[in-house]
Amino acid sequence: MVWRCTGFDGYAVGQSLFWTGVVKSDPGIRIGARGEVIVLGYTIHFSEVFPYLPLLVKGLLLSIAITAASTLIGTLVGLFSAVANLSSYKIGRITSKVYVEAFRNTPLLVQMYLIYFGLGQFGIQIPPIPAAIAAMTINTGAYTAVIFQAGIQAVDIGQKEGGLVLGMTYPQAFRHVILPQAFRIIFAPLMNQAISLFLFSAVASTITVPELTHQAMFVDSVTWRTFEIFIVTTALYFACTFLATVLSDLYERTRPVK
Amino acid sequence: MQIDTIIHIEDWLFLVEGAGLTIVLCLQAMFFGILIGLVVGVARTAKTRLIELPATAYITVVRGTPLLMQLFIIYYCLPLFGINMPKFLSAALGLSFYTGAYVGEIIKAGLQSVDVGQREAARSLGMVSWQEFRYIVLPQALRVIIPPTFGFLIALVKDSSLVSIIGYIELTRASKLVVARTFKPFTLYLGAAVLYFVLCYGLSRFDVGYLRKRFSANLAEA
Numbered sequence: 001m002v003w004r005c006t007g008f009d010g011y012a013v014g015q016s017l018f019w020t021g022v023v024k025s026d027p028g029i030r031i032g033a034r035g036e037v038i039v040l041g042y043t044i045h046f047s048e049v050f051p052y053l054p055l056l057v058k059g060l061l062l063s064i065a066i067t068a069a070s071t072l073i074g075t076l077v078g079l080f081s082a083v084a085n086l087s088s089y090k091i092g093r094i095t096s097k098v099y100v101e102a103f104r105n106t107p108l109l110v111q112m113y114l115i116y117f118g119l120g121q122f123g124i125q126i127p128p129i130p131a132a133i134a135a136m137t138i139n140t141g142a143y144t145a146v147i148f149q150a151g152i153q154a155v156d157i158g159q160k161e162g163g164l165v166l167g168m169t170y171p172q173a174f175r176h177v178i179l180p181q182a183f184r185i186i187f188a189p190l191m192n193q194a195i196s197l198f199l200f201s202a203v204a205s206t207i208t209v210p211e212l213t214h215q216a217m218f219v220d221s222v223t224w225r226t227f228e229i230f231i232v233t234t235a236l237y238f239a240c241t242f243l244a245t246v247l248s249d250l251y252e253r254t255r256p257v258k
Numbered sequence: 259m260q261i262d263t264i265i266h267i268e269d270w271l272f273l274v275e276g277a278g279l280t281i282v283l284c285l286q287a288m289f290f291g292i293l294i295g296l297v298v299g300v301a302r303t304a305k306t307r308l309i310e311l312p313a314t315a316y317i318t319v320v321r322g323t324p325l326l327m328q329l330f331i332i333y334y335c336l337p338l339f340g341i342n343m344p345k346f347l348s349a350a351l352g353l354s355f356y357t358g359a360y361v362g363e364i365i366k367a368g369l370q371s372v373d374v375g376q377r378e379a380a381r382s383l384g385m386v387s388w389q390e391f392r393y394i395v396l397p398q399a400l401r402v403i404i405p406p407t408f409g410f411l412i413a414l415v416k417d418s419s420l421v422s423i424i425g426y427i428e429l430t431r432a433s434k435l436v437v438a439r440t441f442k443p444f445t446l447y448l449g450a451a452v453l454y455f456v457l458c459y460g461l462s463r464f465d466v467g468y469l470r471k472r473f474s475a476n477l478a479e480a
Contacts, residue, residue: 040339041340042338042339101455102455107416109419109422109430110433110450110454113430114443114447114448117437117444118443119444121441121443121444199322199323199325202324213327220334226335227331227339231335233327234327238319241322242318245322
């Protein structure tokens, strides 16, 4: 049995060139009899979405929660991986490199499928939320490892030597001298990684985690107000990332890199 | 009825074919994305507020919202307004707009990295505006623009897996379809992951080996 991919063939290309029925019966934007806005024949009813706002906010909170949990654990994983990669132990370096390359070069979606659906092949069943957090943690850990490595290497070698001269052991110098300076340098990239992870947490909806996107799809199936619901959901996502960006910039400005 | 749950060689070929479609999709998204990015990136550096503001708004909104939501809006919402597109076009359009915003920001940074003295020198040599852009600003900006743009292309290959959710059959969707028949999710998703790895790791090796040398080394000399 040979399966063919549909989509990339003559028909699809022809369809791409000619959009069918660009305008239905009602071109342009007009105001209906009861003051409703009608765009290209589609009546926009944001009011039907409002009763479901608490549900969406609940989803948003779960989105934030799984992102926060994965970011926190992922940052630790990244730190350990970076330290292992910079260490003098060959086994640590190899493990760290394999981990970073394997997870940076495959999509989060496939990693999630592997953990949630894939492990089922061996009889291991993980509930959706832990599976999503696990996938997001190992994913963000790989990216964070590279960020940490760059940050640690950016700290002047004299700082480490200074710490050792003062009688600190290497772990002490690392913990009290190098890490604080490195952390300040990599704050912005770490923040960007967290925001990017938040955006990709939408993928968790595919493994039935009831986060924002999943709730939006549920409300869509109840109300059929597809456009309104997705616009509101997108706005909620945007509000969060925008706020996070503004706060991150503010922190950056109040504590410049010395 | 007996269900055939063995993974045949044809199934793996189906996955490879899916990987081919992922590449086609990414190339198209990259092509149109770079076109959009050029316009938006140049508009971002414009002094006129009326040009700069919409470009900034576009980049901020696209970079601040999930790709999945953008794809949903294009795939599920445009038909409500009577705009019907095949899945491939929805996917390509969504990824192009996504790419456009990120590449636009990279291009803006590249253009701004060129020292203002270079522009002034060009003008004092008697060059007109387009000559200044074509012969002075662009060649220098390109060295800054190309490595991160290439990095984004690698990210795009991974991000393109999201179009499987709106039903376009590329690598992830192809593996999902085979899983539906064979009930061997780990084997097949691992296969998909290996194919993604080959694509992305191969691209990143090419990046390091060729582009860095070609474009960044010149910059270091300058």
